[in-house]
Amino acid sequence: MAEIRCPMCGKPNPSERETCQYCQARLKSMVDPQLPENNADEQIGQSFHDADREAEEGSVPDWLKSIREGDFLSESEEEEALPAWITGEGGGGFEEPEEAEKIEVPDWLHNLRQEGEKVQTSALSPDKLDAHPIDDEPEWLRKIRLGQQGDDIETDRLRPVIPERAAPPPVEVQPSPVTEEESSQDIPDWVAELSGKSVFTSEPPPDVSEKELPEEKLRFEHKEEDGSLLAWLSTLEDEDTIQAEPILSEKAKEIEAVDDESLFSSELSGLFDEVDTFDFDFEEETSSEAAVIQEELPEDIFPKTASPFTSEEELEQGDNIPDWLEGISITGEEGIETEAPVETEPESEADTEITSAVVPEWLEAYRPAETVEKPAKPELIFKAEKKKLEGAGPLAGLYSVLPAEPDIAKSRKPSAITDVLEITEKQRHQTSVFEELLSGEGVSGIPGEKQIIAPQNIIRIVLFLILCITIIGVRLFGINLGIISTPPSETLDAINILNAMSHGSPVLLAVDYQPGYTGEMETALSVVLDELMVKGASLAMVSTNPTGPAQIERLISQVNKNLGHQYLENEQYITLGYIAGGTTGLNGFANQPRRFFNQGADGKPIWAASWLSNINKISDFALVVVATDDPDTARAWVEQVQPSLENKPMIMVLSAQAEPMVRPYYETIPKQVSGMVTGIMGGAAFEKIINRPGVATKHWSPFNAAVMIAILLIVIGSGYSIISTLMKQRKEIAQEGRG
Amino acid sequence: MKWNIKAAISTSIAIAIGIIVLIGSFIKIPVLVSLREVFLHWAVILSALALVIGILNLGYVHVRKISTQATGDIYSVILLLSMGLTFLAVGFFGPTGEVSQWLYNNVIFPIEASLLGVIAVVLLYACIRLFRRGITLFSVVFISTTLVVLLGSVSIMGLQIPGLSGSDGIRALLIQIPVVGGARGILIGVALGAMATGLRVLMGADRPYNG
Numbered sequence A: 001m002a003e004i005r006c007p008m009c010g011k012p013n014p015s016e017r018e019t020c021q022y023c024q025a026r027l028k029s030m031v032d033p034q035l036p037e038n039n040a041d042e043q044i045g046q047s048f049h050d051a052d053r054e055a056e057e058g059s060v061p062d063w064l065k066s067i068r069e070g071d072f073l074s075e076s077e078e079e080e081a082l083p084a085w086i087t088g089e090g091g092g093g094f095e096e097p098e099e100a101e102k103i104e105v106p107d108w109l110h111n112l113r114q115e116g117e118k119v120q121t122s123a124l125s126p127d128k129l130d131a132h133p134i135d136d137e138p139e140w141l142r143k144i145r146l147g148q149q150g151d152d153i154e155t156d157r158l159r160p161v162i163p164e165r166a167a168p169p170p171v172e173v174q175p176s177p178v179t180e181e182e183s184s185q186d187i188p189d190w191v192a193e194l195s196g197k198s199v200f201t202s203e204p205p206p207d208v209s210e211k212e213l214p215e216e217k218l219r220f221e222h223k224e225e226d227g228s229l230l231a232w233l234s235t236l237e238d239e240d241t242i243q244a245e246p247i248l249s250e251k252a253k254e255i256e257a258v259d260d261e262s263l264f265s266s267e268l269s270g271l272f273d274e275v276d277t278f279d280f281d282f283e284e285e286t287s288s289e290a291a292v293i294q295e296e297l298p299e300d301i302f303p304k305t306a307s308p309f310t311s312e313e314e315l316e317q318g319d320n321i322p323d324w325l326e327g328i329s330i331t332g333e334e335g336i337e338t339e340a341p342v343e344t345e346p347e348s349e350a351d352t353e354i355t356s357a358v359v360p361e362w363l364e365a366y367r368p369a370e371t372v373e374k375p376a377k378p379e380l381i382f383k384a385e386k387k388k389l390e391g392a393g394p395l396a397g398l399y400s401v402l403p404a405e406p407d408i409a410k411s412r413k414p415s416a417i418t419d420v421l422e423i424t425e426k427q428r429h430q431t432s433v434f435e436e437l438l439s440g441e442g443v444s445g446i447p448g449e450k451q452i453i454a455p456q457n458i459i460r461i462v463l464f465l466i467l468c469i470t471i472i473g474v475r476l477f478g479i480n481l482g483i484i485s486t487p488p489s490e491t492l493d494a495i496n497i498l499n500a501m502s503h504g505s506p507v508l509l510a511v512d513y514q515p516g517y518t519g520e521m522e523t524a525l526s527v528v529l530d531e532l533m534v535k536g537a538s539l540a541m542v543s544t545n546p547t548g549p550a551q552i553e554r555l556i557s558q559v560n561k562n563l564g565h566q567y568l569e570n571e572q573y574i575t576l577g578y579i580a581g582g583t584t585g586l587n588g589f590a591n592q593p594r595r596f597f598n599q600g601a602d603g604k605p606i607w608a609a610s611w612l613s614n615i616n617k618i619s620d621f622a623l624v625v626v627a628t629d630d631p632d633t634a635r636a637w638v639e640q641v642q643p644s645l646e647n648k649p650m651i652m653v654l655s656a657q658a659e660p661m662v663r664p665y666y667e668t669i670p671k672q673v674s675g676m677v678t679g680i681m682g683g684a685a686f687e688k689i690i691n692r693p694g695v696a697t698k699h700w701s702p703f704n705a706a707v708m709i710a711i712l713l714i715v716i717g718s719g720y721s722i723i724s725t726l727m728k729q730r731k732e733i734a735q736e737g738r739g
Numbered sequence B: 001m002k003w004n005i006k007a008a009i010s011t012s013i014a015i016a017i018g019i020i021v022l023i024g025s026f027i028k029i030p031v032l033v034s035l036r037e038v039f040l041h042w043a044v045i046l047s048a049l050a051l052v053i054g055i056l057n058l059g060y061v062h063v064r065k066i067s068t069q070a071t072g073d074i075y076s077v078i079l080l081l082s083m084g085l086t087f088l089a090v091g092f093f094g095p096t097g098e099v100s101q102w103l104y105n106n107v108i109f110p111i112e113a114s115l116l117g118v119i120a121v122v123l124l125y126a127c128i129r130l131f132r133r134g135i136t137l138f139s140v141v142f143i144s145t146t147l148v149v150l151l152g153s154v155s156i157m158g159l160q161i162p163g164l165s166g167s168d169g170i171r172a173l174l175i176q177i178p179v180v181g182g183a184r185g186i187l188i189g190v191a192l193g194a195m196a197t198g199l200r201v202l203m204g205a206d207r208p209y210n211g
Helices: A037-043 A046-057 A062-068 A075-081 A097-102 A107-124 A126-131 A139-148 A153-158 A177-185 A189-197 A215-225 A232-257 A261-296 A312-317 A361-366 A425-439 A455-477 A489-500 A515-535 A548-563 A582-591 A631-644 A659-666 A679-690 A695-738 B005-026 B030-067 B073-093 B098-133 B137-153 B170-203
Strands: A003-005 A012-014 A328-330 A380-382 A506-512 A538-543 A573-578 A623-628 A650-654 A675-678
Touching: A455 A695, A455 B098, A489 A515, A489 A650, A489 A675, A489 A679, A506 A515, A506 A548, A506 A631, A515 A548, A515 A623, A515 A650, A515 A675, A515 A679, A515 A695, A515 B098, A538 A548, A548 A573, A548 B098, A582 A631, A582 B030, A623 A631, A631 A650, A631 A659, A631 B170, A650 A659, A650 A679, A659 A675, A659 B170, A675 A679, A679 A695, A695 B098, A695 B137, B005 B030, B005 B170, B030 B073, B073 B098, B098 B137, B137 B170
Parallel strands: A506 A538, A506 A623, A538 A573, A623 A650, A650 A675
Antiparallel strands: A003 A012, A328 A380
């Protein structure tokens, strides 16, 4: 079974397959299906790979050559087929014009030249075309030609989109005078004739030397040299010229149907790209390999009637067009004569020194489409031009290849990485607020408006003023609000104990109150002290408070001053001093008073006094009077000293706040505290009982008035608070009900 | 187990002295009583020395505050100046001297009395505003008790409100029953607490001397 080797992957495929079963590459798209398999295989993708193969010929091992022999012509066969001037045996073709002259021009080439002249003439002067239309030219072809002049409506529509493509530049078709001169001088006559007539040859640039003539010319020289060129090839020109025009018309109609101009433009661009590519392939096929193969093949295998290029009548019938050719049409005003405008443009004298390079076909095929300068004239168009032809890479030559590079593999410039912190708008706002706070930290603020006194402060001030006015008014005006008619029982007990005390008895007096309570305590204590002085008691005074000695001196001085006594220190009274150590000191003082104090507060010996000579222990005192405002101090005296008194009475002069805590010691049986005088009220009651008004009586009326005012304020304020609170609660309830 | 000799010694001393003082308080054995008195005397001296140490520490804190220029160091300067002047005056003229009396009569007493006067106004205002914070059972009881005690303490033109004042009045009932009952409960609780603390120290469970 015959096989076709895939040009892409190199694997064998059955001959009836059109695409490779391995890589899906097309196998029979570009060749005559009637050609032998090896020839068809050779033609597929030949435009892309022939050059590579030739380049690899030198380095291909023998075994690979043997493999290739089945697909391609061997070197020996090619060398045999090639003329001597190509193989180099007889020198270059153009360098030896004598040999070229010897070659007879075959009929097919002669016809080809004539037809080329016709096409060129029609392209150069469209007016002449209109005046002298080609014989048997169909109407549609004539319209297209007219459209190329700018008169056709379809061409007018095309012009804004593809102005350069639709109208070929006149430079390409105008023969350069320099070229004619050079060709007339340097090029042999047969070449001159060929350059002027053949449609396959192109005008060499003025600066191009004969050695650097393009391969096309060499190939056609080779064709001219070979006398066995196929006659069918002569008809190719006609087919190319005639077949291309209806195809262009069809394309114009398709383009007209498209509304989107951009899409249309891109489509046309791809279309002409394919045309360029195909133009290149077609030249390759028709010029070199195809011609060589055709002439080398025997006619029984490759008959001339089986040429892929059919005659004009066959084309018009359309029945005999092979399948592979149905997708291909050839167009162009100048037939196959193609040449880039760059190559034909006349150059300046300075540029003439630079010879234009001849790019080989394989390199041309591999060049990116963007770098290839498109020829301004369309020559060959596929019917399947809507499909984009892959021009590079391993998939070169395939249609409808998914474009990877433009979209996916497109290299992108990496995004610039900035050193600016990307934050949200909310974070930016918070940052600005934080910066404002930090910036305002060290700035002294502008003094604001005068602060308004809060309502509660106003109320406090009002309360203070009311109390002060009440106290001062009662005191200034001497208002007597009366004294309690029934004195407390503890006060009566205290009076009874004092009354029972004998004259001149030693009494221990403890002054253990804070200086802040001096006003209340001195008022109550002065009454008791007055009674003691009246009784002529000898007073030994101590304190568990560091300020006690000073308070004792103040107390004695105040009583002497206010109550008319003349008690002298170290004679009627003595200040023992400060008892350190709290309860421990009290316990030690209660157990051994003499050891605890050796000298008085003034540094003099205390136990040397006559009335203290009999005092060895705490129970030797006839009475202990403790004046304190602190329940703890009172408790310490009761707990540490009272057990050592041996049934001697202890009287406490207390502040009103300490009375509730000391009262349990008074309420006991036997009483640990024999009697109490509590605050101003107790002192006033004491004075009333002894009928000797003193400081307590003076202070009682203001105190009583202040207490009554305080009661009144509490009642009024509490009532207002109750009413406002209830109203507020009702409002809230009402609002909740509405809500 | 590591044996801390230092802790054992200090704990043994504390327990022994506590037991001696406790036994000396209940049993009148001359040796124990003498030892008890000696230990108590030492305790009083140490307490006085602790007062001196407290004064020195107060001075050191404020001197450091001045040296570091801390906030409010001017008050530290005033405190140190006042303390130094008072120490010199009392030390030179004695605690009952004229200078000491002057300081007490013109500085200490007015300042502390003013503070108590401010407290009286604030307490009055608090009583007035108490119902603004809500009418509750305890607020009603508090205000009612306050009014009853105050009304029972005053007299209008020498006459007391019947049923409030006197030995059988509401005020007396309030003081003698709930107040005395509560105070006794507090005192009993304090006594039990002091006893428990003493027992813990005697047993070595509590070592406030860092033994």
